[in-house]
Amino acid sequence: MDIEGTTTSIAFVKDRLFPFAETALEGFLAAHGERPEVQAILAEVRALAPGQQPAEALRAWMAADAKVTPLKALQGLIWHQGYADGRLQGHLWPDVAACLRAWAAGGVRLAIYSSGSVAAQRDLFGHSEAGDLTPLLSGFFDTRIGAKREAASYAAIAAELRTAPAEMLFLSDVAEELDAARAAGLQTCQLVRAADGTQPAGRHPEAVDFPEVARRFGLPAGSPPR
Numbered sequence: 001m002d003i004e005g006t007t008t009s010i011a012f013v014k015d016r017l018f019p020f021a022e023t024a025l026e027g028f029l030a031a032h033g034e035r036p037e038v039q040a041i042l043a044e045v046r047a048l049a050p051g052q053q054p055a056e057a058l059r060a061w062m063a064a065d066a067k068v069t070p071l072k073a074l075q076g077l078i079w080h081q082g083y084a085d086g087r088l089q090g091h092l093w094p095d096v097a098a099c100l101r102a103w104a105a106g107g108v109r110l111a112i113y114s115s116g117s118v119a120a121q122r123d124l125f126g127h128s129e130a131g132d133l134t135p136l137l138s139g140f141f142d143t144r145i146g147a148k149r150e151a152a153s154y155a156a157i158a159a160e161l162r163t164a165p166a167e168m169l170f171l172s173d174v175a176e177e178l179d180a181a182r183a184a185g186l187q188t189c190q191l192v193r194a195a196d197g198t199q200p201a202g203r204h205p206e207a208v209d210f211p212e213v214a215r216r217f218g219l220p221a222g223s224p225p226r
């Protein structure tokens with residue numbers, strides 16, 4: 001599963017998470033810039049944007065919503081503080097948690113593939129509005145495995161999960177990601193969530209929510225949200 005536009009509203013990512021990281025960037029670098037994991041991220045930034053101040057490059061990537069791995073890693077570290085002290089809680093569409101529970105209970109292995117870092121994924125599902133859902137998830141993948149619009153990334157995920165691509169179903173709102181997944185042999189379904197304003201691409205099976213995914217693909221149905 002993708003996150004933004006699939007399990008979680010686009011507005012939460014764009015209007016809550018991204019501004020949270022943007023506002024905190026300078027202060028975070030001033031306070032935590034010497035930590036080894038931050039130093040490693042800044043080295044990656046310098047390698048990708050030579051001659052630019054790292055903070056300047058990070059700000060430009062933020063403005064462009066660029067899915068650049070060190071930016072996503074740094075955002076994850078900044079968000080971690082917000083999840084830890086309760087300022088952030090991971091948004092999930094109301095239909096999601098019940099389906100994840102039913103699918104996991106039915107023996108379906110669940111994994112996430114998002115541009116957000118693995119740490120950020122764990123925090124979002126660990127501090128979600130529906131509680132800690134990380135025990136339901138058996139795999140987390142980010143752009144360190146490859147870009148989401150490249151078929152090789154999905155092949156690498158299938159190999160890591162030791163699962164035949166044809167036995168895997170990828171859920172996303174973005175048709176280009178689904179194209180790449182299908183090129184690697186995965187089954188696909190586009191989440192067309194009205195509240196996100198997603199437009200159906202017309203070239204993948206579609207579902208308006210997770211219960212419709214369950215119906216279309218013969219997965220266990222979750223109890224409706226209360």
Ligand SMILES: CSCCC(=O)C(=O)COP(=O)(O)O
Nearest residue numbers: 002003004114115116120121
């Ligand atoms: C871990 S939630 C933050 C998601 C994020 O940073 C992002 O850029 C959206 O990526 P996605 O691949 O989930 O659409």
Ligand SMILES: [Mg+2]
Nearest residue numbers: 002004005173
């Ligand atoms: Mg998405």
